[in-house]
Amino acid sequence: MLAFLFRRIVAGAALVAVVATATFLLLNLTGTDVARNILGESATRSAVTAKSHELGLDQPLVERYWHWAEQAVRGDLGSSWFTGDPVGQSLVDTLPVTLSIVLAGLLLAAVLSVALGTAAALRGGWVDRMVQLAAVLGTAVPSFLIALVLAVTVAVQLGWLPATGYVAIDASVTDWLRSIVLPAVSLAVAATAATAMQVRGALLDVLRADYVRTLRSRGLSTRSVVFRHALRNAAPPALTVLALQFIGLISGAVVVEKVFGLPGIGSLANSAAVRGDAPVLLGTVVVTVSVVVAVNLLLDIAYGWLNPKVRVS
Amino acid sequence: MTAVDVEPTPRRDRLPRRTLRDPLAAGCLAVLALVIAASLAAPLLTDYVPDHSVMADTLAPASDAHPLGADGVGRDVLSRLLYGGRTSLLGGTLAVLVAFAVGGPLGVISGFYRGWFDAVAGWIVNVIMAVPAIIVMLVVMAAVSQDLNVAMVVLGVIMAPMVFRLIRASVIAVREELYVDAARVSGLGDGRVMRRHVLPVVVAPSVIQATQVFAVAIGIQAGLAFLGLGKASQASWGAMLGDAFTNIYNAPVLLLWPGVAMGLTILASSLLGNAVRDALGPTGPRPVRKRRKRVVRQSAPAADVPADRLLTVEGLRVSYPKPDGEKSVVEGVSLTVARGEVLGLVGESGSGKSQTAFSVLGLLPDDAEVTADRLAFDGQDLLGMDTAALNRMRGHGIGYVPQEPMSNLDPCFRIGFQLVEPMRTHLGLSRAEARSRALGLLERVGIPDPERVFRSYPHQISGGMAQRVLIAGAVSCDPRLLIADEPTTALDVTVQAEVLDLMRSLQQEHAMGMVLVTHDFGVVADICDRVAVMRGGRIVETAPMRQIFAAPGHPYTRTLLASTLDGGPVRGEPSARPGAGEPLKGMTS
Numbered sequence: 013m014l015a016f017l018f019r020r021i022v023a024g025a026a027l028v029a030v031v032a033t034a035t036f037l038l039l040n041l042t043g044t045d046v047a048r049n050i051l052g053e054s055a056t057r058s059a060v061t062a063k064s065h066e067l068g069l070d071q072p073l074v075e076r077y078w079h080w081a082e083q084a085v086r087g088d089l090g091s092s093w094f095t096g097d098p099v100g101q102s103l104v105d106t107l108p109v110t111l112s113i114v115l116a117g118l119l120l121a122a123v124l125s126v127a128l129g130t131a132a133a134l135r136g137g138w139v140d141r142m143v144q145l146a147a148v149l150g151t152a153v154p155s156f157l158i159a160l161v162l163a164v165t166v167a168v169q170l171g172w173l174p175a176t177g178y179v180a181i182d183a184s185v186t187d188w189l190r191s192i193v194l195p196a197v198s199l200a201v202a203a204t205a206a207t208a209m210q211v212r213g214a215l216l217d218v219l220r221a222d223y224v225r226t227l228r229s230r231g232l233s234t235r236s237v238v239f240r241h242a243l244r245n246a247a248p249p250a251l252t253v254l255a256l257q258f259i260g261l262i263s264g265a266v267v268v269e270k271v272f273g274l275p276g277i278g279s280l281a282n283s284a285a286v287r288g289d290a291p292v293l294l295g296t297v298v299v300t301v302s303v304v305v306a307v308n309l310l311l312d313i314a315y316g317w318l319n320p321k322v323r324v325s
Numbered sequence: 326m327t328a329v330d331v332e333p334t335p336r337r338d339r340l341p342r343r344t345l346r347d348p349l350a351a352g353c354l355a356v357l358a359l360v361i362a363a364s365l366a367a368p369l370l371t372d373y374v375p376d377h378s379v380m381a382d383t384l385a386p387a388s389d390a391h392p393l394g395a396d397g398v399g400r401d402v403l404s405r406l407l408y409g410g411r412t413s414l415l416g417g418t419l420a421v422l423v424a425f426a427v428g429g430p431l432g433v434i435s436g437f438y439r440g441w442f443d444a445v446a447g448w449i450v451n452v453i454m455a456v457p458a459i460i461v462m463l464v465v466m467a468a469v470s471q472d473l474n475v476a477m478v479v480l481g482v483i484m485a486p487m488v489f490r491l492i493r494a495s496v497i498a499v500r501e502e503l504y505v506d507a508a509r510v511s512g513l514g515d516g517r518v519m520r521r522h523v524l525p526v527v528v529a530p531s532v533i534q535a536t537q538v539f540a541v542a543i544g545i546q547a548g549l550a551f552l553g554l555g556k557a558s559q560a561s562w563g564a565m566l567g568d569a570f571t572n573i574y575n576a577p578v579l580l581l582w583p584g585v586a587m588g589l590t591i592l593a594s595s596l597l598g599n600a601v602r603d604a605l606g607p608t609g610p611r612p613v614r615k616r617r618k619r620v621v622r623q624s625a626p627a628a629d630v631p632a633d634r635l636l637t638v639e640g641l642r643v644s645y646p647k648p649d650g651e652k653s654v655v656e657g658v659s660l661t662v663a664r665g666e667v668l669g670l671v672g673e674s675g676s677g678k679s680q681t682a683f684s685v686l687g688l689l690p691d692d693a694e695v696t697a698d699r700l701a702f703d704g705q706d707l708l709g710m711d712t713a714a715l716n717r718m719r720g721h722g723i724g725y726v727p728q729e730p731m732s733n734l735d736p737c738f739r740i741g742f743q744l745v746e747p748m749r750t751h752l753g754l755s756r757a758e759a760r761s762r763a764l765g766l767l768e769r770v771g772i773p774d775p776e777r778v779f780r781s782y783p784h785q786i787s788g789g790m791a792q793r794v795l796i797a798g799a800v801s802c803d804p805r806l807l808i809a810d811e812p813t814t815a816l817d818v819t820v821q822a823e824v825l826d827l828m829r830s831l832q833q834e835h836a837m838g839m840v841l842v843t844h845d846f847g848v849v850a851d852i853c854d855r856v857a858v859m860r861g862g863r864i865v866e867t868a869p870m871r872q873i874f875a876a877p878g879h880p881y882t883r884t885l886l887a888s889t890l891d892g893g894p895v896r897g898e899p900s901a902r903p904g905a906g907e908p909l910k911g912m913t914s
Binding site for chain 1: 458551552587732750751
């Protein structure tokens with residue numbers, strides 16, 4: 013298990029490095045005059061040259077890359093070209109917002125997908141058909157459209173929950189919850205739909221297994237057979253799908269943050285993309301991919317815990 | 326038939342028509358056709374240029390001049406909706422084309438040749454799939470171009486892994502089919518193998534995948550435009566939503582049109598893919614799962630039943646609903662078991678003996694239809710029982726030993742837990758009591774290191790051990806009847822005899838009645854008091870064990886004896902060597 017974890021951590025670090033390098037090259041190969049963009053059309057030529065020098069843009073690409081990579085490994089992701097704010101601090105400020113809505117969405121999706129998938133598998137008939145149809149619709153509709161509908165109805169028209177803004181969890185837990193409910197729900201829909209179908213399929217497979225019949229022959233209650241034994245066996249494949257869905261959740265969060273006016277990583281990346289602020293954009297890429305790697309690692313551990321064959325060997 | 330001639334193509338020709346017969350699919354196609362037609366005819370339907378803004382018309386309501394009103398900077402909503410449709414459709418199409426142009430060939434090559442190419446492609450795919458798509462799009466749009474169409478081409482590359490995986494898996498599946506190997510051996514070139522065998526299999530899932538990519542691409546494109554990316558001159562539904570969103574308090578109705586247009590297009594596209602999938606299914610739309618109740622046809626009062634009678638089965642019938650009518654697997658079986666008596670239920674596979682055994686336990690699949698004139702255990706009517714009573718009876722009254730030991734233990738739980746749980750349920754034992762009883766049982770069934778096995782998971786023990794564990798589980802709650810379904814068939818020959826000895830000694834120790842389902846007369850001779858011979862869902866003969874061997878009454882019994890006894894030595898005392906019987910005909914079902 014330790015060797016397995018070590019391998020996964022090394023592979024994850026390699027993944028982050030590859031993606032960061034590719035992003036760095038992409039952002040720095042385009043040849044636009046960054047200093048001119050920052051200072052505007054009216055700036056003098058010498059001011060532009062000075063700015064270029066200040067940002068280190070007059071140095072060869074390879075050198076700039078090594079410089080960035082060396083600092084990044086030490087935890088310093090540079091500073092914004094436009095505001096001069098250290099990228100690391102911006103990420104520390106925005107990450108909790110995004111993690112709040114994404115992890116809440118993931119949790120919601122896990123709970124709802126087990127409930128819906130189990131109901132569809134056990135009840136069959138029209139319940140099954142409704143869940144399947146809802147799943148097709150749920151996976152198709154983009155999360156920000158759901159977010160817009162929820163913002164207009166629940167927040168603006170009904171006024172039940174705040175339409176915009178984020179409250180930190182250490183300021184007020186209830187206000188924090190109120191500020192993340194609608195974004196988390198918007199994000200959870202697609203992940204719930206996809207995972208529910210996986211739970212349904214896996215559970216139907218397990219319920220046909222020989223050992224389920226044998227467990228029933230021992231006179232165990234349906235509750236124990238389904239919820240203790242069958243669901244436990246159906247969990248690993250569902251978890252794999254949930255891990256894939258997490259990446260989709262982060263994608264969705266970028267747009268959903270804008271709908272609900274949340275100052276998260278997505279908003280940071282969005283404004284950096286509009287301005288062409290390469291260091292900030294690069295920082296958000298590194299952090300989001302790291303988060304994906306970390307969550308996948310946690311889900312791997314959960315997978316091992318659920319599946320004794322992986323755990324013991 | 327020669328391998329080269331096998332071509333799974335005919336389904337492809339019928340698929341479009343079969344899909345269209347589904348009203349939902351036809352509706353989806355109609356919606357998509359409408360969106361396409363309206364977008365193409367945009368210049369005919371409106372005179373406005375979509376990005377022409379007239380400040381005086383800001384947030385103008387619907388009127389003759391602006392049928393759907395004007396937006397936050399005075400642009401005509403209808404014209405933006407129509408031209409925005411072009412952007413969405415073009416974007417979705419670009420993404421689909423690029424995804425298939427990139428993912429398709431790579432998937433075919435990876436699946437067909439495997440090797441290093443497959444390894445490298447798989448690694449790249451994993452990298453691409455680990456990065457959130459929108460983040461990549463933000464980077465690309467910041468670095469390369471603000472054009473939404475360029476972004477959609479890049480999105481096509483990002484979504485190519487989905488296509489790659491699908492195509493690769495399909496190709497591998499075909500590749501491993503024997504007929505492709507045969508085709509290669511018979512001299513077909515790779516190109517022709519792919520065209521004749523691989524392509525037809527890949528087409529249908531690709532259509533489904535394409536509708537999904539199309540829908541996702543339209544959603545992501547709208548998301549990017551909503552974020553304010555893209556050129557201002559490019560009218561798009563996402564940009565309309567963005568504009569409407571800034572006026573959410575003044576004119577929330579602006580959200581309606583682009584939202585509806587986008588929602589409908591995406592839903593129509595993905596529901597269409599779903600309909601294609603349904604049309605591909607073996608019998609079209611899935612039938613609704615029905616739950617059939619076990620039915621008592623007529624329950625006669627238990628007047629003439631002998632006092633030592635344990636199990637009574639009279640006129641048992643089991644059938645399953647099939648598309649072409651009912652399929653009957655047990656047709657009027659009657660048998661009895663007295664206390665302490667061992668009944669052998671013998672027959673070839675498919676004769677209905679296991680179905681009979683499961684009927685007694687109430688463990689047939691949900692769709693089975695069970696009727697009986699009488700089905701009673703120890704004076705209790707089994708067919709009229711509610712679930713709770715049935716659960717008390719199972720395990721506590723009747724124990725069950727399955728055929729295949731390795732697939733009958735829950736792989737996720739330790740063996741100890743699986744033994745302890747029923748005892749705590751039925752006997753009300755404490756955790757410690759159940760544990761010590763379980764350890765005692767494990768020792769009793771001949772497991773050398775009970776403590777270790779108690780702590781083990783099923784995959785850590787051998788098949789013979791697992792069967793002993795299952796026998797221990799079956800007798801753990803002191804049942805009065807044991808139903809064993811081919812308990813030794815899956816075991817090594819050396820272990821078979823030991824397990825059979827164990828079952829016999831346990832049966833005698835606890836004076837249990839037993840129904841032993843088997844096809845092996847050696848097992849019958851070893852352990853049974855009486856034998857019932859089944860064939861085609863009926864019992865053809867029931868007789869005491871010695872009589873079956875000495876003077877089999879039914880010709881089928883003689884055939885069966887001949888075919889099983891000639892194979893190997895029988896322990897115990899078979900008193901007769903039967904002669905050849907009739908040939909086995911009509912033995913299926």
